[in-house]
Amino acid sequence: MKQGRSIEGLPPRTLRMRFLEWRNRVIGSDRFQRFAARNPLLRPVARQRASAVFDLVAGFTYSQVLLGMVESGILARLGTGPAAVDELSRIAGLPETGTKRLLRAAQAIGIAQEGKAGWWVLGRHGAVLHGNGGAIAMIRHHRLLYADLADPLALLADERRSDTQLANFWKYGAAKHGDPRSAAIAADYSELMADSQKAVAAEVLETFSFHRCTSLLDVGGGNGTFLRAVSEAHPHLRLGLFDLPDVVPLARAQVSESASHSALQFHEGDFLADPIPQGYELVSLVRILHDHDDEPARQLLENIRRALAPGARLLIAEPMAETSGAEGMGDAYFGMYLWAMGSGRPRSAREIRGMLEEVGFSATRQLRTSQPLITSVVVATA
């Protein structure tokens, strides 16, 4: 096809499209790749791009090395200080040869590091991950995701995904569907969410000023870990938690262990079908909206909008798509994760603001968090 001519039904290609085609022809060519690798000025970029492409190809292997380090107990052991191979081998229950292979693989990707005289310590990525309980829980949980992703095209061809590993793990309202395991299902996903909630709550607390509010309702609040963090930082707040009947008892059990939660009120229900409790100045949706397809997500926002008095606010915190510097987290990781789960999609802050405005919210704005990979925040006024 000639440049600039339109394919039936599509607008003509813009100048930018033509530039992208040209760029791709150049960098895709074997000759250019060899030229760039030999050229002293282009060589650093050529090597860095080759390495990035290799990481795409090898990513699953890296993830499995990480899983091996976590499940063997080696990462946790190195977190307490240097260790020798024979001790690590005993902890892992592996022969020394297998342990050394795992350690060398982990060293190559920054998880472990060999010191002098056979001692091993954490590598720089290992040091970050070891202290991050949420990330460790996710590494273990990824067994389910990676099983679902084993045949990506089969997964993508299936528009009614209800028997994937992730769909079974995240079976919201399992009691309603007559699943006898409903309490266990709710307990499992609530525990996973609680493990990774600390970092999310810290970002929200750093980003949004709760001082001007007197009350907060956390919709889909799980076992109350987010509210616990908020109440520790802002004990003046009157708090409410809304979640499914299988989950609220888990939150009640947590509260009985924590004195700071005394002013917490519990509301059981289905946020898509039941009215949202009224009388709160602020409502939060933490890692909720992206679980839902567009129509139910709109219904949920409308439901919340109806419950809020004029001037009350809604705070949405979740990882968002098209986040600069963390693009892979959005449409690649959460896009495929939520597809495998069978509902929802990651949305950009711009899309979320648009949905909020459609259902009658105003003054929508995005607040900048310091680690958008963990969460972004959008706030709107009713």
Ligand SMILES: CC(C)=CCC/C(C)=C/CC/C(C)=C/C=C/C(C)=C/C=C/C=C(C)/C=C/C=C(C)/C=C/C=C(C)/C=C/CC(C)(C)O
């Ligand atoms: C000190 C010297 C010498 C130099 C300093 C150099 C320097 C500045 C180094 C920086 C060090 C530093 C501060 C590093 C920080 C690293 C951090 C914060 C890393 C964080 C990593 C977080 C990760 C890997 C998080 C992963 C989270 C995942 C996978 C979450 C998944 C969530 C899911 C699946 C949620 C599901 C819920 C549902 C169903 C979608 O609703």
Ligand SMILES: C[S@@+](CC[C@H](N)C(=O)[O-])C[C@H]1O[C@@H](n2cnc3c(N)ncnc32)[C@H](O)[C@@H]1O
């Ligand atoms: C991904 S978890 C997030 C939990 C918590 N906000 C957090 O960030 O850790 C989603 C939560 O929404 C709740 N949920 C899902 N569907 C619901 C519904 N229809 N009505 C009420 N709660 C619901 C789940 O039980 C779960 O606690």
